[in-house]
Amino acid sequence: MAVASNRPFTEWDQTFTDKRLCQVIVDRLTFEAHIIGTGTQFFRLASTTAKRKAATAA
Numbered sequence: 001m002a003v004a005s006n007r008p009f010t011e012w013d014q015t016f017t018d019k020r021l022c023q024v025i026v027d028r029l030t031f032e033a034h035i036i037g038t039g040t041q042f043f044r045l046a047s048t049t050a051k052r053k054a055a056t057a058a
Contacts, residue, residue, distance in 0.1 A: 006042045006045050009026050009030075012025070012026060
């Protein structure tokens with residue numbers, strides 16, 4: 001199974017708002033897992049952020 005996210009595990013509680021559920025999900029996904037952090041900025045995230053900044057500046 002592969003799971004991709006542009007948020008670190010510490011911010012997953014913003015998606016899974018039930019803290020216990022969030023802890024269980026992270027625990028199950030990371031148990032004996034290989035976590036590959038790319039450390040890169042994602043295009044869609046950068047594009048959305050730029051659009052929001054432009055909209056608030058206008």
